Every structure is written in C-alpha cells, then in structure tokens.
Amino acid sequence: MTSLVGDLFLRGMRRGGAEILDFDMSAKNVADCRGCFACSAGFGRRGVCAIRDDMAEALDFLDGADALVCLTPVYFYSMSAQMKRFFDRCFPFVRGYRFDPESGRMLNETGFLKKRKKFVAISVASGRLDDVFDALSRTYRMVADAMGFEFAADIARGESAYFAMRELGSVRVRRVLSAFEASGEIFARAGEIPADRLEAMRMPLSRGRESFAKNARVFWQLRRNGTPFESFSMVSDPRILLREMCATLDPSRAPERADFKFVFPDKGWACLVSVRSGECSFVESADAGARADVAVTADSEDWAGVMAARRDVSALMRAGRLKVEGDLSLFAAMKKIFGLGGDRRVGGV
Ligand SMILES: Cc1cc2nc3c(=O)[nH]c(=O)nc-3n(C[C@H](O)[C@H](O)[C@H](O)COP(=O)(O)O)c2cc1C
Numbered sequence: 589m590t591s592l593v594g595d596l597f598l599r600g601m602r603r604g605g606a607e608i609l610d611f612d613m614s615a616k617n618v619a620d621c622r623g624c625f626a627c628s629a630g631f632g633r634r635g636v637c638a639i640r641d642d643m644a645e646a647l648d649f650l651d652g653a654d655a656l657v658c659l660t661p662v663y664f665y666s667m668s669a670q671m672k673r674f675f676d677r678c679f680p681f682v683r684g685y686r687f688d689p690e691s692g693r694m695l696n697e698t699g700f701l702k703k704r705k706k707f708v709a710i711s712v713a714s715g716r717l718d719d720v721f722d723a724l725s726r727t728y729r730m731v732a733d734a735m736g737f738e739f740a741a742d743i744a745r746g747e748s749a750y751f752a753m754r755e756l757g758s759v760r761v762r763r764v765l766s767a768f769e770a771s772g773e774i775f776a777r778a779g780e781i782p783a784d785r786l787e788a789m790r791m792p793l794s795r796g797r798e799s800f801a802k803n804a805r806v807f808w809q810l811r812r813n814g815t816p817f818e819s820f821s822m823v824s825d826p827r828i829l830l831r832e833m834c835a836t837l838d839p840s841r842a843p844e845r846a847d848f849k850f851v852f853p854d855k856g857w858a859c860l861v862s863v864r865s866g867e868c869s870f871v872e873s874a875d876a877g878a879r880a881d882v883a884v885t886a887d888s889e890d891w892a893g894v895m896a897a898r899r900d901v902s903a904l905m906r907a908g909r910l911k912v913e914g915d916l917s918l919f920a921a922m923k924k925i926f927g928l929g930g931d932r933r934v935g936g937v
Pocket residue numbers: 589590591661662663664665666712713714715716720748749
C-alpha cells in the first residue's frame with residue numbers, strides 16, 4: 589500500500605515537471621552506517637562516506653535537489669529500518685554543530701552547499717488513529733531540523749487495508765488516491781501542498797472503530813493466507829467471507845438454533861453455517877442442504893456485495909443472481925442476525 593500511494597505522488601510530481609531519482613532502499617545495496625565519522629569533513633564541505641555502495645548516487649542527487657520525499661510504512665510506530673538506514677547514511681551532509689541561542693539547543697550544520705531542501709514525509713500504517721503516527725511525526729520533525737530541511741508536509745495515511753480490498757473500493761478511497769496524485773503535481777509546481785489536499789490525503793475511511801476492526805480482521809486473514817495483492821479480495825476465499833459473517837453475529841437477535849446453507853457456484857464450494865445458542869460456526873459440506881432452514885445460492889462477489897450493503901438483495905433475486913430456498917422470513921432476518929448492512933456492515937466506507 590505504501591508504494592501504491594507513493595507511486596501516485598511521484599506520478600503527480602513528474603506531471604508537474606519534476607526530475608526524480610526514485611531511490612528504492614529495498615532494491616539498492618546500501619549498508620548500515622558504521623559510525624566511523626570518516627565523513628565528518630568539517631565546515632563548508634560535504635564529507636565522503638567510507639562505505640562505497642549505491643548510497644553515493646542518492647547523496648549526489650540529494651545535494652542538488654530541491655526536495656526530499658520520504659515514503660515508509662509505519663513499523664512499530666516508527667519508520668522502516670531501510671528508511672532509518674537512509675537517514676543514517678546522510679551523515680556526510682552533517683558538517684558540525686552550533687549553538688542556537690533562540691531555541692537554546694545544539695543544531696547540526698548541514699553541508700547542502702547547492703540548495704536548501706523541502707521535505708515531504710509520507711507514512712502508511714494499517715492503524716487508524718493519530719497516535720499510530722505521533723512518534724514518527726515527531727522523529728521526522730527532529731530529523732528535518734537536524735538536516736536543515738524545510739518541512740513541507742507530513743502525510744500520515746492510516747487504514748491501509750482499505751486500499752487493498754476491492755469490496756471496500758469506495759468513492760472515498762478513490763478520492764484519497766487521486767489526492768495523492770494531485771498533491772504530487774502541486775508540490776512539484778509550487779513547492780507546497782494546500783491544506784485541503786492534505787486533508788484529502790488523510791481522509792478517514794472507516795465509519796468507526798467497529799467497522800474498522802472488522803475490515804482489519806479480513807485484511808490480516810488474507811495476508812496470512814498468502815493471497816497475492818493483485819487478487820486481494822474477500823471474494824477470493826469464501827471461507828473468509830463466512831468467517832466474517834459469523835464474527836458479526838448478534839447473539840441478542842439470533843434464534844436459538846438455525847442452519848443456513850451457502851452455495852457459491854463461482855467457487856464450486858458449499859457449506860453449512862450453524863447458529864446454536866448465540867454461537868456461530870460453519871463447515872464445508874456439499875450435501876448440507878438437507879439440514880438447512882435456508883439455502884442461499886449466489887456468486888461470492890454478489891454475496892460480498894450484500895454483506896457490504898452495496899448490492900440490493902431484491903434486485904439480485906429478480907435478476908436470478910441470488911436464489912433463496914426454505915424459510916424466507918429467516919432469510920429476511922439475516923440482515924439483523926448477522927449485522928449485514930447498516931452500521932455494522934462490512935466495509936463501512
Ligand atoms: C514489522 C511490522 C510492524 C508494524 N507496525 C505497525 C504499527 O506500529 N502500527 C500500525 O498501524 N501498523 C503497523 N504495521 C502494519 C503496516 O503499517 C501496514 O501493513 C502497512 O500497510 C505496511 O505497508 P505496506 O502495505 O506497503 O506493506 C506493521 C507491519 C509490520 C510488518
């Protein structure tokens with residue numbers, strides 16, 4: 589997800605006329621800083637790192653650049669190890685220290701002899717609340733200060749799961765993604781990003797804690813299953829769909845005992861979902877029909893749409909895409925029993 593928003597931002601910057609060195613730390617050969625201070629060249633000069641590797645290319649480009657845009661996933665409330673290594677290896681730019689009477693602090697003197705630089709930080713996390721980014725934002729401010737960068741934007745993008753799951757691909761997600769591209773272009777042209785664009789990139793995607801938690805569970809389940817990102821979808825595995833449905837069972841509205849058969853013809857897969865005394869479970873079973881009170885037949889994508897309240901049940905039935913046999917009043921009650929749609933819907937976006 590980090591590269592998704594990052595690539596859009598860079599695409600926008602290119603459209604805005606920027607010449608870019610896209611320096612992907614995970615694809616480059618860049619060793620850890622050894623802390624040998626051999627690069628400490630003294631006032632007025634840029635030091636030369638004792639380590640000879642791909643970092644030299646980044647340092648040369650950065651020296652003459654107008655801006656540094658850093659992109660990282662949030663790992664344990666901080667930047668990735670690769671990003672940290674990048675900053676450590678920027679030490680040749682640090683040429684000494686001076687006392688700043690205004691702040692009462694020691695500040696680095698940096699050796700960017702050619703140009704002063706703007707700094708944009710883009711951080712992507714699965715978490716939803718501001719505290720996920722607090723420590724990293726503070727670190728970035730200190731780093732920018734230490735390196736003599738002018739902080740242009742701190743873009744904290746949470747809820748990364750929403751960018752991966754097709755069922756949740758809402759208008760808001762598209763707005764956020766296009767805001768990244770537009771902001772890159774504006775930044776390349778104007779050197780700053782207006783407040784409304786910053787807001788658009790940070791726009792919350794979940795309705796609340798409950799729907800966020802629900803979607804996050806599905807996301808992690810998909811990752812654990814090793815589902816490739818291209819086909820990242822609840823629909824790719826109907827077991828996840830039903831596990832999610834069971835997890836949203838409202839015991840106060842569930843009957844003491846009920847059995848639901850689900851057939852997903854697109855997956856060639858059927859199962860029996862059983863509700864017993866407020867508990868829900870399901871078993872894979874091709875011949876579950878005999879015991880079921882209700883039998884539902886639909887393609888998994890359509891059923892995911894029903895769960896997310898984005899497909900209309902009556903319209904699907906009229907079109908012959910959703911078939912229901914058995915106790916129709918129990919089927920109608922499923923909306924409440926399993927919290928389908930409304931506030932408790934999957935994909936509260
Ligand atoms: C080692 C590791 C640590 C993580 N730590 C956090 C964290 O502190 N807070 C958070 O919200 N997400 C955390 N995450 C989730 C990532 O921020 C999330 O998966 C993000 O989307 C990663 O970017 P990617 O989608 O480009 O891989 C962590 C993930 C990993 C692998």
